[in-house]
Amino acid sequence: MTMTQDDVYSKVQEVLEDALGVDADEVKPEVSLVEDLGAESIDFLDIVFRLEKEFGIKIDQAELFPEGVLNDTQYVQDGKVTDAGMQELRNRLPHTNLDAFDADRDVEHFANVFTVEAVVKFVQSKLE
DSSP: OOOOHHHHHHHHHHHHHHHHTOOGGGOOTTOBTTTTTOOOHHHHHHHHHHHHHHHTOOOOHHHHSOOSGGGOTTTEETTEEOHHHHHHHHHHOTTSOOHHHHHHOBGGGGGGGOBHHHHHHHHHHHHO
């Protein structure tokens, strides 16, 4: 049986509520896991674990949260993501809307791209 987008959203919402200790009304598609819900790096490990368990999928850590790009001088210069870096992020994060980040490109703001909607789209892509 295929899960609908609403089914996936509901389960992701529950996972985020439990992992981050937030209320259901705080978990909306557009909110940032870091800025709005207070997620920290350790929380991302917990979220990945819970998503794997809830949906019966395997998630490589770098698959949902790409490693190495923001530490590579080929992709980041003077604290800003380069054109090559943006292309690499788009390749690695096809489920994430990077338009707002692309306008700013400040590495310090990168965590804001991880929204509830991005997680839902990622899980949907894994279930297909």
